[in-house]
Amino acid sequence: MTNSNNDMATNSKMILFIGSNAAVANPVGGMKHALKARDRNGAKIVVVDPIFTKTAAKADMYIRIRPGTDIAFVYGMLHLIFKNGWEDKEMLRTRAYGWEQIRDEAEKWNPEEVANVTGCKVEELETFTRMFATTKPATLLWALGITQHSVGSANTRILAILQLVLGNVGKPGGGCNILRGHDNVQGSTDMNCLADSLPAYYGLGDAAWKHFCKGWGQDYDEFIKRFAVSVKEPRDKKGEPVKNTLFNEYFYHNPTAPEDRNWRNEKGYSLAKWWQGVLESEDTFSSGRLRVLWVQGTGIASMAHTTKIADALDQIDLLVIAEPFLNEVAIMTDRPDGIYVLPSSTQFETEGYCTATNRSAQWRDQIIKPIYESKEDQEIMFLFAKKFGFYDEYVKGMMMDVVDGEVKQVKNDFVWPDDATDEIARTTQSIGNNGRTAARLRKHQQNWEYFDKETLLGSGPVEGEYYGLPWPCWDEKHPGSPNLYDITKPYAEGGMGFRNRFGLEHNGVSQLADESITLPGSKVKGGHPQITKENIESVLGITLTDEERRVMGPSWSMDYSGLIAKKCREAGVVPYGNARARTIVWEFDDQIPKHREPIHSPRWDLVQKYPALGDQARNFRVPTRFISEQQAKDWSKEFPTIMSSMRLVNLSGAGMIERTSKYLAAITPEMFAHVNPKLAAKYGIKDNEFMWIHSPQGTKIKVKCYYSESVTPDRICLPYNFAGVMQGVDLSPRYPEGTKPYIIGESSNTITNYGFDPVTQIAEFNAGLCRLEKA
Numbered sequence: 001m002t003n004s005n006n007d008m009a010t011n012s013k014m015i016l017f018i019g020s021n022a023a024v025a026n027p028v029g030g031m032k033h034a035l036k037a038r039d040r041n042g043a044k045i046v047v048v049d050p051i052f053t054k055t056a057a058k059a060d061m062y063i064r065i066r067p068g069t070d071i072a073f074v075y076g077m078l079h080l081i082f083k084n085g086w087e088d089k090e091m092l093r094t095r096a097y098g099w100e101q102i103r104d105e106a107e108k109w110n111p112e113e114v115a116n117v118t119g120c121k122v123e124e125l126e127t128f129t130r131m132f133a134t135t136k137p138a139t140l141l142w143a144l145g146i147t148q149h150s151v152g153s154a155n156t157r158i159l160a161i162l163q164l165v166l167g168n169v170g171k172p173g174g175g176c177n178i179l180r181g182h183d184n185v186q187g188s189t190d191m192n193c194l195a196d197s198l199p200a201y202y203g204l205g206d207a208a209w210k211h212f213c214k215g216w217g218q219d220y221d222e223f224i225k226r227f228a229v230s231v232k233e234p235r236d237k238k239g240e241p242v243k244n245t246l247f248n249e250y251f252y253h254n255p256t257a258p259e260d261r262n263w264r265n266e267k268g269y270s271l272a273k274w275w276q277g278v279l280e281s282e283d284t285f286s287s288g289r290l291r292v293l294w295v296q297g298t299g300i301a302s303m304a305h306t307t308k309i310a311d312a313l314d315q316i317d318l319l320v321i322a323e324p325f326l327n328e329v330a331i332m333t334d335r336p337d338g339i340y341v342l343p344s345s346t347q348f349e350t351e352g353y354c355t356a357t358n359r360s361a362q363w364r365d366q367i368i369k370p371i372y373e374s375k376e377d378q379e380i381m382f383l384f385a386k387k388f389g390f391y392d393e394y395v396k397g398m399m400m401d402v403v404d405g406e407v408k409q410v411k412n413d414f415v416w417p418d419d420a421t422d423e424i425a426r427t428t429q430s431i432g433n434n435g436r437t438a439a440r441l442r443k444h445q446q447n448w449e450y451f452d453k454e455t456l457l458g459s460g461p462v463e464g465e466y467y468g469l470p471w472p473c474w475d476e477k478h479p480g481s482p483n484l485y486d487i488t489k490p491y492a493e494g495g496m497g498f499r500n501r502f503g504l505e506h507n508g509v510s511q512l513a514d515e516s517i518t519l520p521g522s523k524v525k526g527g528h529p530q531i532t533k534e535n536i537e538s539v540l541g542i543t544l545t546d547e548e549r550r551v552m553g554p555s556w557s558m559d560y561s562g563l564i565a566k567k568c569r570e571a572g573v574v575p576y577g578n579a580r581a582r583t584i585v586w587e588f589d590d591q592i593p594k595h596r597e598p599i600h601s602p603r604w605d606l607v608q609k610y611p612a613l614g615d616q617a618r619n620f621r622v623p624t625r626f627i628s629e630q631q632a633k634d635w636s637k638e639f640p641t642i643m644s645s646m647r648l649v650n651l652s653g654a655g656m657i658e659r660t661s662k663y664l665a666a667i668t669p670e671m672f673a674h675v676n677p678k679l680a681a682k683y684g685i686k687d688n689e690f691m692w693i694h695s696p697q698g699t700k701i702k703v704k705c706y707y708s709e710s711v712t713p714d715r716i717c718l719p720y721n722f723a724g725v726m727q728g729v730d731l732s733p734r735y736p737e738g739t740k741p742y743i744i745g746e747s748s749n750t751i752t753n754y755g756f757d758p759v760t761q762i763a764e765f766n767a768g769l770c771r772l773e774k775a
């Protein structure tokens with residue numbers, strides 16, 4: 001989220017929910033603020049969604065599109081924007097790069113083609129585009145309707161580009177306000193609970209490992225010996241490919257492996273497709289077999305392809321679940337052994353901070369001590385580290401601090417969670433976390449009443465600071481940044497340009513902002529590069545002492561000395577640079593976002609015109625099919641109905657927590673799908689009757705048919721918050737005594753279609769195909 005809910009409620013005049021059903025998923029943190037903006041500013045609310053949702057019911061305008069066609073829809077908007085000269089020419093001239101390519105692609109998307117592809121009406125597109133482009137400031141809210149697609153990452157890019165073209169970026173009331181999901185999902189992303197990076201988006205390159213080794217007090221050369229050395233296809237001594245070999249055993253210190261590429265530099269298996277690392281028949285895995293699955297805080301039944309997950313669980317050596325409830329992953333397999341359930345405590349029984357959707361930190365006290373034999377999550381991890389013999393290394397980062405510009409061990413014990421918080425602040429410099437120390441965050445929590453709810457600005461004991469120090473918060477004197485990329489504010493009040501992340505020039509064009517783009521009070525005029533040890537003297541016009549030069553890290557994001565941050569503060573300069581936002585990503589197959597039909601598309605004619613990307617030999621660690629699956633046949637002949645996901649207000653995620661609550665369970669006592677009566681009639685299915693839903697993978701679920709006019713006859717919509725029944729089989733006997741929730745049901749993820757995003761590997765939850773059958 002570039003701005004905040006508070007900012008939207010206060011400043012937005014135009015609000016577009018695209019692929020977000022906030023009235024259900026974010027009724028308080030999202031929907032309420034949009035309604036406030038309408039009450040206060042007369043803001044217009046528009047919803048673009050394949051389903052007539054509860055959010056749509058509150059909107060001033062609703063546009064129905066076919067799932068997976070947002071890129072076409074937004075190009076349709078851009079077509080009209082450029083045609084009518086509604087683009088923000090100054091923004092594009094001074095702060096953007098590559099937008100001409102977007103304009104050229106948009107040229108192709110005339111309203112008729114947009115209507116043909118998306119299913120919206122030409123007049124709707126025209127009326128809405130005029131409204132959105134000419135009402136400022138306008139904000140965008142999106143969530144899973146955008147991200148959960150085989151084109152999810154391209155979807156998010158085109159929306160950010162739309163805001164850039166309209167100049168709605170870096171402005172109060174504007175921005176891209178992506179509503180995050182779970183409690184602390186922003187925080188867990190920042191900490192990179194992901195398979196493709198070290199914390200704070202440093203990636204997996206050697207520079208990143210060196211940076212963290214320094215912060216953790218580890219010797220880099222020793223540390224990296226923990227990792228296998230080669231990424232070559234595993235081969236045995238005769239040169240034959242080896243399967244089922246734990247890669248660590250095979251590659252550890254392999255003398256013939258090349259030194260330059262290592263497992264530590266390679267993405268891991270992802271949550272979406274970890275099972276492909278276990279199931280031998282499932283394409284070939286080229287990186288060793290997974291043997292252990294440790295589950296801590298995710299429901300698993302919430303992941304796509306539950307039958308594959310169940311197969312993998314049967315074959316894996318060991319499954320460990322650390323959970324406050326019985327996670328239903330435990331009953332997806334009927335194996336008698338090899339499963340351990342560890343009782344972890346809940347958020348109410350622990351202390352520490354989480355990061356909200358607008359990047360602000362919220363400190364939480366422990367309400368009660370862990371009950372019964374449960375343990376706090378970190379305690380479980382400490383015990384694990386002890387057992388495996390790396391406890392000392394594991395906790396050492398908490399005992400480090402910066403002394404005379406160098407990071408050193410300063411004590412032999414740690415205080416939880418304060419020292420962990422300070423370690424995070426010290427190490428995760430790349431998101432500007434340095435100023436978010438435990439002492440400051442505790443102070444914010446203790447002084448809530450001093451923060452203004454509209455501006456988030458504090459007074460009295462927290463004078464001049466923004467609530468929760470939304471990152472970037474460059475150092476301990478910085479107030480946090482309420483709105484990203486706002487160049488009207490000085491550095492000391494949270495102002496910043498775009499980050500200089502992709503080099504100084506591309507195709508001979510400077511990637512730095514125009515000379516007219518200067519933060520108030522900045523010593524450096526116009527665009528400038530990110531600050532490194534090498535350029536700091538020339539960019540800031542200063543001279544370093546020998547001692548400063550000795551202790552300074554290589555760049556602003558890897559500088560434990562804090563000197564780069566300090567010099568930048570003195571100069572009123574943002575350390576990450578002042579650059580142009582690029583609309584083309586030259587590293588990607590699709591350098592600009594392109595409409596590509598869903599892998600299983602209902603429009604065979606369009607599949608030929610807008611085909612999927614090529615198959616990927618290695619997406620994270622596994623092969624992933626795109627075009628070969630899409631073009632294998634016209635799937636829509638056998639599976640004519642589109643299916644997409646929805647949420648229920650009373651259940652969340654895999655649903656275990658709420659389904660164990662009698663009162664929440666009673667609201668939705670059974671799994672169902674919303675079906676238009678006309679579609680149901682085709683199959684002779686009555687309201688409230690059971691039906692089978694079949695998927696192209698050959699899987700099926702048996703659920704209740706609920707008649708609903710929210711869906712058109714070409715599509716159905718189903719919640720994903722159930723588990724405990726699989727392909728018609730009731731798994732009740734598998735629950736250990738006393739652990740079965742009040743309600744169980746089929747997981748919609750048993751029939752989620754094949755399809756994954758090329759960059760994030762998120763599954764295609766929202767644009768699959770299926771076939772109904774009366775049960």
Ligand SMILES: Nc1nc2c(c(=O)[nH]1)N[C@H]1C(S)=C(S)[C@@H](COP(=O)(O)OP(=O)(O)OC[C@H]3O[C@@H](n4cnc5c(=O)[nH]c(N)nc54)[C@H](O)[C@@H]3O)O[C@H]1N2
Binds near residue numbers: 302344657749
């Ligand atoms: N079909 C379909 N599938 C989807 C989606 C969709 O829209 N459609 N959405 C996807 C999205 S966005 C998400 S985020 C996932 C969500 O799916 P999950 O990540 O599975 O979400 P939850 O069910 O909330 O799982 C959290 C688990 O953590 C446990 N837990 C709660 N508190 C604690 C704690 O303090 N410590 C520990 N150790 N455990 C705790 C809970 O008991 C619960 O079992 O589902 C994804 N799957």
Ligand SMILES: Nc1nc2c(c(=O)[nH]1)N[C@H]1C(S)=C(S)[C@@H](COP(=O)(O)OP(=O)(O)OC[C@H]3O[C@@H](n4cnc5c(=O)[nH]c(N)nc54)[C@H](O)[C@@H]3O)O[C@H]1N2
Binds near residue numbers: 051181
């Ligand atoms: N009560 C409750 N609240 C929750 C959760 C929960 O499980 N229960 N989960 C939390 C989590 S983890 C998350 S990530 C958020 C998710 O919050 P949302 O993303 O708002 O949740 P969804 O209901 O999946 O809504 C996605 C919307 O996108 C629409 N959609 C589907 N495909 C497309 C498409 O191709 N284009 C467009 N424009 N729209 C499309 C769907 O019809 C749906 O209305 O909710 C959070 N809040």
Ligand SMILES: [Mo]
Binds near residue numbers: 180181182185
């Ligand atoms: Mo989520």
